[in-house]
Amino acid sequence: MPPGGRPPAGGPGGPRRPGGPGPERRPADEPTDLLAPVQPPVAEREPQLLTHREPDEEVIEAYYDDEDEYDDEELTDEEARALRRKKIWRRVRRVSYVVLGLMVLSPLVAFAIAYQIVDVPIPEQVAAQQGKAITVLYSDGSEMTKIAPHGANRSLVKYEELPDTVKNAVFAAEDPTFMTNPGFDIKAIARAGWYQLTDRDSGGSGLTQQYIKQATEEDDLTLTRKFNEIVKAYKMSKQQGKPEILTAYLNTIYFGRSAYGIKTAAEMYYGKQLAELTPSEAALLAGMIQNPGRSEDEAYTKERWEYVMGQMVEHKMIDQAYRDSQTFPTIKPLADVQQFALEGPLAHVQNQIEQEMAKHNVPRNVAQKRGAVVHTTIDPAMQKAADEAVNEIMANQPEELKYSLTAIDPNTGAVRAYWAGKDGNGIDYAKGTIQEAGSSFKPFDLVAALKMGKGLGSTYDGTSPRTFPGLKDPIRNATDPNNSCGKECPIREAMRLSLNTVFYDMVLNDTGAQAVADAAHQAGIPESVIIEGKERKLLVGENGGRPNVGISLGGDDAQVRPFDMASAYATFAARGVYREPFFITKITDAEGDVLVQPPVVERPAFDPDPQKSRDIADNVTEALKVIPTSSKIGCAGGRECAGKTGTHELPDNASQNSKAWMVGYTPSLSAAVWMGRNEGNVALQDARGNAIFGSGLPGKIWQKFMDKALANSPKETFPKAKPLGQFENPRKVVSSAPSSTPKKEDDRKEDRSRTSTPTAPSVPESSAPPSIPTRPGGGRPCGVLCTSDPPPSSGGERPDPISDPTR
Structure with missing residues (x-):
């Protein structure tokens, strides 16, 4: 460089000014200048949250590499939907593979683990x-028995x-x-x-x-x-x-x-x-x-x-x-x-307890494994009273006579005493037999009448004998021979005298037989029961149809178990509340832990409205509470009792009975006594050869039991009944002339119940008489478990059995 620091104008590498001196420019020998970038630098990317990082474009493209065909073109709606379906099914397949694998592997793993843990039982243990023994307790906690397995x-x-x-x-x-x-x-x-x-x-x-x-x-x-x-x-x-x-x-x-x-x-x-x-x-x-x-x-x-x-x-x-x-x-x-832990009458109690245990899914085999303790409803004092009453009244009476006594607490449904026969291995005469109830069934006629608007003062023709359409023989009353109740006989008086003509007229012309059966079912008579392992429907007619008019007098289709009559009358005592009877209050294991504690099952009986049901029951009690006293079997010490006797006549001998009943109650106890023979329709006679009526031996057993069972309890009175319908008796009109003319056909309410064959084809079905059932294939009398009786020897139709409450 020359002095002064300026390079020569035409020096090497320097530009030559136009027109100026110096050599020609050679670009290859010149230094390279840095040029400005064509695009601005990319701005620095902000840091992202790790939980919200978008996948790289390359990853997305790899995941959907089979969809490249759509990359360079806009998708139609159909193609978009197809693409979405592919994505969904791809995910479903992958999840399914995982689930299937788990389904296969998990049970195998669980099985292997469980195999190492579980123990195999030893037969001797x-x-x-x-x-283990089952312990059975009375209601007071005292021991009744222990039952060891056979x-x-x-x-x-x-x-x-x-x-x-x-x-x-x-x-x-x-x-x-x-x-x-x-x-x-x-x-x-x-x-x-x-x-x-x-x-x-x-x-x-x-x-x-x-x-x-x-x-x-x-x-x-x-x-x-x-x-x-x-x-x-x-x-x-x-x-x-x-x-x-x-x-x-x-x-x-x-x-x-x-x-x-x-x-x-x-x-x-x-x-x-x-x-x-x-x-x-x-x-x-x-x-x-x-x-x-x-x-x-x-x-x-x-x-x-x-x-x-x-x-x-x-x-x-x-x-x-x-x-x-x-x-x-x-x-x-x-x-x-069978080996019972208990003998005699208590063996029947044990049998009922075991049946109820099975009903609550604690059968004997389960109870024995758990060493169960069964707490029962049986009151030891009342069970003793039942045993004493039966033995005292029936001492020296014929062995052919069979009988049962059941007592139920109306306030709970608990069975307090159960005497179903001397032989604990024999027939259970309380729940193992069904019998015609006789006049003890008439309170259900009254329930049906009260429900349709009648009252205790409503009147019917109570004279005797009376003929009815379709009946060859007239209906007769055993009591009131002078027809003192007359043509305008109030229902309450007809109930006291047990006048057949009134109740037959009532059911035939007003309530109908089905209404009576319904009232009995509402009170507690079951729709069906098991007798000797077979189901038997109750209160139904031939082939399961509607019942016969004879049900009004407790004959024909009015066949019930004695146990159920005690339950049904308990509904009257409970003022219209039905409570299902039971023998067991609870079952515990040997350590005292409760296995079963059945609830009380209850409902209004005669109407969904509890007050209406109560009023009906109270009116029935009003009619029944005079009967024990008038029948000379009233409760001791003036205690108020209510009840009804009943008999079933022999078909060919109206002076003899084949079944006799007394069913009655106080506000705290209902009891039913039945008496009959294994042969069925055979005359019931006491040791002196006299015919047995409801107020006879059965009534005396009932009376003695009630007196003993309630001896230490306070005297209770029945609540005053709220009048229903015509409650008071009308002015009495006495007529001694028997009625031979039934009500006009137009005045009668049609009863579409099953009937026996009428004497004239023009007689409507509703006016047919009660039939006397026969054993299929012959006239041989049925035994105590049968529900059929032989026809009368005369071949004609007879009225149903009657009851005399004064005998």
């Missing part, structure tokens, strides 16, 4: 648990002692694949699930599972319980052989009739040893495993026997020829084999 000290059967007949029958009935399955049958479990979905019954448990359930007492309908049961069954099958499992099962399973184990069952059903059982007999025992509580239900036992026999044929355990040759095996009567 299970059998020992079945031997064969509690039994020796366990060994596998070698099990005959093939028994093993085959049990396999056929409960688990045909037992010898090959791993402790459970998947097909059976699936089938049981399907049956439950279609509202059918099926257990789905094989023998091993049933044994587990029996041993652990766990039978709640939960998936957890079923899962544990399957795990235990599988573990037991791995640890023990099939012979050991079958032996444990047959030593501990319940067969009904208080029999645990196959050996005891053979004794209780047939009185035989195991080796003596035929394949047919073994089939019945195996069939009872499913529902042992129905061992006395004849229809059910036959059904199960036929099923097991069919299964044995199908699995080639017996041949068809043997099956065809067999009939239902003969079972020993329960009374001959």
